[in-house]
Amino acid sequence: xxxxxxxxxxxxxxxxxxxxxxxxxxxxxxxxxxxxxxxxxxxxxxxxxxxxxxxxxxxxxxxxxxxxxxxxxxxxxxxxxxxxxxxxxxxxxxxxxxxxxxxxxxxxxxxxxxxxxxxxxxxxxxxxxxxxxxxxxxxxxxxxxxxxxxxxxxxxxxxxxxxxxxxxxxxxxxxxxxxxxxxxxxxxxxxxxxxxxxxxxxxxxxxxxxxxxxxxxxxxxxxxxxxxxxxxxxxxxxxxxxxxxxxxxxxxxxxxxxxxxxxxxxxxxxxxxxxxxxxxxxxxxxxxxxxxxxxxxxxxxxxxxxxxxxxxxxxxxxxxxxxxxxxxxxxxxxxxxxxxxxxxxxxxxxxxxxxxxxxxxxxxxxxxxxxxxxxxxxxxxxxxxxxxxxxxxxxxxxxxxxxxxxxxxxxxxxxxxxxxxxxxxxxxxx
Amino acid sequence: xxxxxxxxxxxxxxxxxxxxxxxxxxxxxxxxxxxxxxxxxxxxxxxxxxxxxxxxxxxxxxxxxxxxxxxxx
Numbered sequence: 001x002x003x004x005x006x007x008x009x010x011x012x013x014x015x016x017x018x019x020x021x022x023x024x025x026x027x028x029x030x031x032x033x034x035x036x037x038x039x040x041x042x043x044x045x046x047x048x049x050x051x052x053x054x055x056x057x058x059x060x061x062x063x064x065x066x067x068x069x070x071x072x073x074x075x076x077x078x079x080x081x082x083x084x085x086x087x088x089x090x091x092x093x094x095x096x097x098x099x100x101x102x103x104x105x106x107x108x109x110x111x112x113x114x115x116x117x118x119x120x121x122x123x124x125x126x127x128x129x130x131x132x133x134x135x136x137x138x139x140x141x142x143x144x145x146x147x148x149x150x151x152x153x154x155x156x157x158x159x160x161x162x163x164x165x166x167x168x169x170x171x172x173x174x175x176x177x178x179x180x181x182x183x184x185x186x187x188x189x190x191x192x193x194x195x196x197x198x199x200x201x202x203x204x205x206x207x208x209x210x211x212x213x214x215x216x217x218x219x220x221x222x223x224x225x226x227x228x229x230x231x232x233x234x235x236x237x238x239x240x241x242x243x244x245x246x247x248x249x250x251x252x253x254x255x256x257x258x259x260x261x262x263x264x265x266x267x268x269x270x271x272x273x274x275x276x277x278x279x280x281x282x283x284x285x286x287x288x289x290x291x292x293x294x295x296x297x298x299x300x301x302x303x304x305x306x307x308x309x310x311x312x313x314x315x316x317x318x319x320x321x322x323x324x325x326x327x328x329x330x331x332x333x334x335x336x337x338x339x340x341x342x343x344x345x346x347x348x349x350x351x352x353x354x355x356x357x358x359x360x361x362x363x364x365x366x367x368x369x370x371x372x373x374x375x376x377x378x379x380x381x382x383x384x385x386x387x388x389x390x391x392x393x394x395x396x397x398x399x400x401x402x403x404x405x406x407x408x409x410x411x412x413x414x415x416x417x418x419x420x421x422x423x424x425x426x427x428x429x430x
Numbered sequence: 431x432x433x434x435x436x437x438x439x440x441x442x443x444x445x446x447x448x449x450x451x452x453x454x455x456x457x458x459x460x461x462x463x464x465x466x467x468x469x470x471x472x473x474x475x476x477x478x479x480x481x482x483x484x485x486x487x488x489x490x491x492x493x494x495x496x497x498x499x500x501x502x503x
Contacts (some may be wrong), residue, residue, distance in 0.1 A: 032480070102495070149492075184438075185438070186436075186438060187434070187436045187437050187438050187439075189434060189493075268488055335438075337437075337438035338437040338438055338461065339437070339441070339442050339460070340437070340439060340457045340459070340461045340463065341456070343457070343458070343459040343461070344459075374457070375457065377463065378437070378463045379437065380436075380437050380438050391442060404448030
């Protein structure tokens with residue numbers, strides 16, 4: 001296995017047929033305020049209760065990775081004690097994901113309009129944007145400047161820029177950073193919706209989640225549900241890497257990877273497996289080609305859509321090497337706070353490195369198997385769970401490849417399979 | 431009694447697991463996680479209270495009972 005610093009550049013941005021104008025909406029540069037308003041943006045809200053009901057009926061789920069029903073967070077924050085705070089979370093810690101950066105750079109007004117609606121829904125005009133991407137921050141600031149005095153939404157938007165890090169976008173890390181602390185996760189309880197920025201109930205929502213609110217306001221719940229499945233309604237942004245068609249694709253939930261790969265011109269026969277949900281949801285074998293891309297279908301096969309990032313492990317690539325590279329990233333990039341996490345990720349990474357190099361034995365494999373189950377849920381944030389997901393899924397999905405590495409005969413690794421470092425890290429064209 | 435454990439603070443002293451092994455689960459490096467969600471039945475309160483008082487880094491805190499108002503300030 002060799003590592004290079006190159007990233008997978010999302011040169012293609014496209015929208016799946018027949019889903020209308022939603023998240024991508026044919027936008028290429030930075031959409032200006034007049035352009036966004038002429039497409040119906042920043043529409044006045046006459047009845048907040050009706051909008052609440054529409055968001056509920058639309059079944060919007062969070063796009064940051066956890067797929068939590070957005071309306072439940074909104075209602076909890078709304079019912080909380082004190083004036084709420086709303087944060088648009090654009091800190092895209094997942095290296096294989098590029099969608100938040102794309103939205104911030106190209107559709108800052110869609111995100112800000114979502115922030116405006118979220119503020120109305122929880123009853124607050126204390127609104128924040130939290131990012132690490134400098135170009136995204138610049139686009140948001142330019143958009144906020146356009147709003148000043150334009151008479152569509154008069155508010156002060158606080159933009160906070162932090163250093164990029166895997167854990168910096170975790171919702172309690174967001175709250176800690178906005179409270180003047182380090183952008184590192186905290187243990188729960190309390191959750192931010194109970195006690196967040198300044199001790200007040202805080203809605204931390206991923207920017208893609210917020211970008212869906214103006215769509216729900218414009219389309220209505222029924223119109224919004226014209227795309228997607230009953231339990232995963234609407235569209236989502238797929239960050240696709242590991243193939244020639246690496247890019248950002250807006251899809252209705254429920255399409256299969258087979259249909260998506262055919263649409264983008266990739267040969268499904270050249271796929272050895274997938275890395276799912278960025279680095280969070282583990283690896284899957286080629287059977288994943290026929291699993292609908294929605295939260296429940298992927299959960300049923302022991303995986304997940306997470307933040308919407310899917311990476312192709314091509315034929316000639318090795319799932320063991322991919323898993324080892326992801327674990328090495330976790331061992332390096334974890335917050336260094338919870339002992340079970342910094343020890344557990346290092347220990348699992350060491351076994352996988354040994355496995356890649358044909359140095360591991362059955363005892364090592366038994367320890368990896370034990371840790372992949374026992375360590376689940378033992379960290380304050382999801383990092384350790386992501387690491388156990390990768391280890392457990394590798395053992396479950398690719399026993400033959402693991403056995404080949406134990407026996408010292410992985411032909412693909414011998415032939416030299418190049419991974420970027422971090423693996424499948426995505427970038428937007430500059 | 432309801433408690434929370436802050437695993438970002440835990441330094442692996444392990445006194446809690448010695449006092450209340452049914453409540454504090456050790457990993458092989460000596461760091462703990464709660465068994466369950468932090469609701470402690472009366473028969474385990476004594477051990478958990480000793481764990482709380484003995485933790486050198488104050489990683490364990492007792493939570494107010496549900497419904498009790500948050501103190502001002």
